[in-house]
Amino acid sequence: MTSRTLMVWIVDDDQSVRWVLEKALKQADMETRSFERAEHLLAAIDEGAPDVLITDVRMPGMSGLALLERLRTTRPELPIIVITAHSDLESAVAAYKGGAFEYLPKPFDIDEAVELVHKAARLSGAEPNQPSPAQGAIASMIGQAPAMQEVFRSIGRLAGSSMTVLITGESGTGKELVARALHDHSPRAKKPFVALNTSAIAAELLESELFGHEKGSFTGADSRRIGRFEQANGGTLFLDEIGDMSPALQTRLLRVLAESEFYRVGGQTPIKVDVRVIAATNQDLARAVKESRFREDLFHRLNVIRINTPPLRQRREDIPLLLNHYLAEAADEVGTPKKAIDADALRALQAFAWPGNVRQLVNATRRLTVTAPGGVITAQDIPGDLGGSETPQRAAKEWTRMLAAWAEREMHNSDGPLLEQALPEFEKTLIEIAMSRTNGHRQEAAKLLGWGRNTLARKMKALHLD
Numbered sequence: 425m426t427s428r429t430l431m432v433w434i435v436d437d438d439q440s441v442r443w444v445l446e447k448a449l450k451q452a453d454m455e456t457r458s459f460e461r462a463e464h465l466l467a468a469i470d471e472g473a474p475d476v477l478i479t480d481v482r483m484p485g486m487s488g489l490a491l492l493e494r495l496r497t498t499r500p501e502l503p504i505i506v507i508t509a510h511s512d513l514e515s516a517v518a519a520y521k522g523g524a525f526e527y528l529p530k531p532f533d534i535d536e537a538v539e540l541v542h543k544a545a546r547l548s549g550a551e552p553n554q555p556s557p558a559q560g561a562i563a564s565m566i567g568q569a570p571a572m573q574e575v576f577r578s579i580g581r582l583a584g585s586s587m588t589v590l591i592t593g594e595s596g597t598g599k600e601l602v603a604r605a606l607h608d609h610s611p612r613a614k615k616p617f618v619a620l621n622t623s624a625i626a627a628e629l630l631e632s633e634l635f636g637h638e639k640g641s642f643t644g645a646d647s648r649r650i651g652r653f654e655q656a657n658g659g660t661l662f663l664d665e666i667g668d669m670s671p672a673l674q675t676r677l678l679r680v681l682a683e684s685e686f687y688r689v690g691g692q693t694p695i696k697v698d699v700r701v702i703a704a705t706n707q708d709l710a711r712a713v714k715e716s717r718f719r720e721d722l723f724h725r726l727n728v729i730r731i732n733t734p735p736l737r738q739r740r741e742d743i744p745l746l747l748n749h750y751l752a753e754a755a756d757e758v759g760t761p762k763k764a765i766d767a768d769a770l771r772a773l774q775a776f777a778w779p780g781n782v783r784q785l786v787n788a789t790r791r792l793t794v795t796a797p798g799g800v801i802t803a804q805d806i807p808g809d810l811g812g813s814e815t816p817q818r819a820a821k822e823w824t825r826m827l828a829a830w831a832e833r834e835m836h837n838s839d840g841p842l843l844e845q846a847l848p849e850f851e852k853t854l855i856e857i858a859m860s861r862t863n864g865h866r867q868e869a870a871k872l873l874g875w876g877r878n879t880l881a882r883k884m885k886a887l888h889l890d
Contacts, residue, residue, distance in 0.1 A: 430454040430545050433474040435465050435491065436507065437483045445478060448534045449541065462486035466494065476544045477504045478528075478537075500568045500745060503544035507532070526577060543580040546609055565601050566746050569739035571732075575602060578731045583609040588681070590726045591704040593733030596783030599704040600664060602731055607660040612700055615659030618652050623665035630673060632689050641690020653686060653697050660700045666726065667707035667718060678722045701726070736778040736785065743774045743785070750786050754793040760833055763793055768803035776811030797828030852887045855880070859889075 432454050434445050442458040449456050457474070459465040463485055465477075477495070481488040488506055495502055503525040525544045528537055567573070579602065582589065589606060591599045600619060607617045625633050632642075636651030652661055663669075669677065680686045681701060685694045703726045712718035736743065747765060755762040765773075778784055788810055796805035806812030827846075834842055854873060862868035870880040883889075 430476065430541070431474040432456050432476045432478065432541055433465060434458045434478045435460075435462055435483070435488070436478075436480040437461065438480070441480070441507070444534060445537065448538055452538045452541075454541070462488065462491040465491070469495075469499070473499055473502055475503075476541050477502055478541070479504060479506055481506060481508045496568055505537075505540055505544060525573070526580060540580075543583050543609070546583070565598060565605060566749055567739055567742040568745065569734070569742050571734035571739050572742060575731060575733060578729075579605050579609060582606055582729065584611065586610060586612060586700045588700065588726055588728045589702045590709075590728070590730045591702065591733060592709075592730060593704075593706065594735045594781055595706050596781030597733035597735055598782050599733050600662060602733060603660070603662040603702045603704065606702060607662075607700075610660070610700070612659045616656050617660050617662065618656040619662040619664065620652050621664040623668040627670050627673075630669070631676070634673070635676070635686050635688055635695075636691075637689035638691045641688075645690070648688075651688065653680065653699055654695060656699045657697045658699075660702055663701065663703045665705060666703040667705040667709055667712055671719070674719045674722050678719060678725060681722075681725050736781045740774050744770060746782065746785055747773065747789060750789040751793060753786075754790045757790065758793055758833065760793065761799060763796060763799055763801050765801040766803070769801050769806055772803055772806050772811045794829050795826060797824075797832065848887060851883060852889065855884060855887065855889060 430453075432449050434442050434456060436442050436445075436458075437460055439460075442460075446456045446458060457468075459468070462479070462483060465479075466486075479488040479491055486494075492504055492506065495504065505525055506527040507530060508527050526540055528540065565572070565576070567575075589603075591602050593599055603619070604617060607613060620633065622630060632645075632649060632651065634651050634653060636649045636654055637645050639645055639648050663677075676686065680697075680699075684698060685696050687694055709718055709723050709727070713720045713723050736746075747770070751765070752762045773788075780787075791807075792801050792805060795807075796802070803812065831842060831846070834840070834845070855869070858869040858872045859866075861872065866880055867877050870877045873880065875883070
C-alpha cells in the first residue's frame, strides 16, 4: 500500500525558524507550508487542513495561543505543536490548557522537533505506514479537554519506551484504549498485544491463564497450555482490574516483573520472557496497600509511570465530539444514515452525569440511532435514564418512535411495501394483548379493539391465532 506524505504547516514571524523547520521536515519526507502570520493560515485552512501544525506563541497580530483557541473550535482533531521560550512558562501552561499536543522550548533540537511531529501525526491517525489497531485506538480516544490532552501527551512521551505503566480511572473511561495506544506507539508495536481482565477469570484458573500449565498438572489438564505471558513474549501484556488479583498471584507476578522468569503450573523448567506489563485498575491501590489488600512492593513495581483516564463528567466539552464520532459508528452498524443532534438534546446529554463514562455514551448512541425517529435526535428522544425528562405522554408515544425508527430502516434497506409487513404484526400484537386482558373472551376483546366479534374471529384466523 502506498503511504501518504504528511503535510505540516508552520506559523512563525521569524523567517530563520521557518527555514530551519522546512528544511528538516522535508528531509524527513514531509511536505510543508509556511505562514508569517496566523491570519494568513486561517485564510488558507478553509481550503484544507494539514496533518500537523507548528505555531509560535508571540507573533504580530493574532498570537499563537489565540490561533490555538480558534482552531480548537473549528479543527479540534488537528494536533498543534506550540513553540515557546524556556522562561515563558505561562505560555507553555496556556498552550497545554488550550489543547496543544506539545510544546517546543526555544532553542529546540531539530531532531526532537521532527520526532515530535511524527508522534503528533501518529496520535491523530495521520502517520503513514501505521498498523490499523493504532489508528483505531487513537480514533476512539477523542478529546480536547485538558485532562485528555494530558493523556495524549503521556502516550506521546512514552512512545519510545517500554516502561511499566499503571493506568487508573473509573470503569468505562477507556483504559484498554490507552494501553493499546501505548503498545502501538512503542518499539514493541509489531509484537503481540495480549489483554486479560483478571477479574473476569475465576481465581483458581487465573494462575494457569497467566503462566500456562503442563499436561497432567491438575485434573482436566489434558495438554500443555501456553499462558498469556508467553503469548505476549516480545510485546505487551495488559492486565486489567489488577486490584482484584489474589495475594498469592500478586507474589508470582512480582517475581516475573523482577526476574522476567516464571514456571508453568506443574512445570519444572523456568520460562524466560521479555514482556512489557501495563496494568489498569478502577481501585485506589494506595489505599489497598494501607489496608493490606495489595502488596506494597508490587504497587511500586507497577506504578513506575501512572496515567489517569478522566471520567466523562470531568471532560464535558468532549461530549459533542464523542457523540458525533459514535453516532457515525452506530449508523454504520445499523445500516442507516447518521443522525444529527439538535441543541436541546445536546445540552441534555452534556448535563448528564454519565456514571458509565464513555462506554455508556457509546451504548447510548446505538440506542438513540435505533429509537429516535427522523434524521435529527431531539430532546424528546432522550430517555429519562440518560437525562431526558420522562412524562406519561412521552412514554405513551414511545412505541410510535420505535415504529418510526423501524420504518426508516426498512425504507432505507428495501423497496418492499411496508404496510404488508407492518400491519399484520401490528394487528397480531393488539389481538394478543386484548385476548390476554380479557382472559380469552372474544366478545370483550373485540370491544376493546373497536371491532365486531366476527371481525376479530376473521382476523385471528388469518393471523393463525386460533
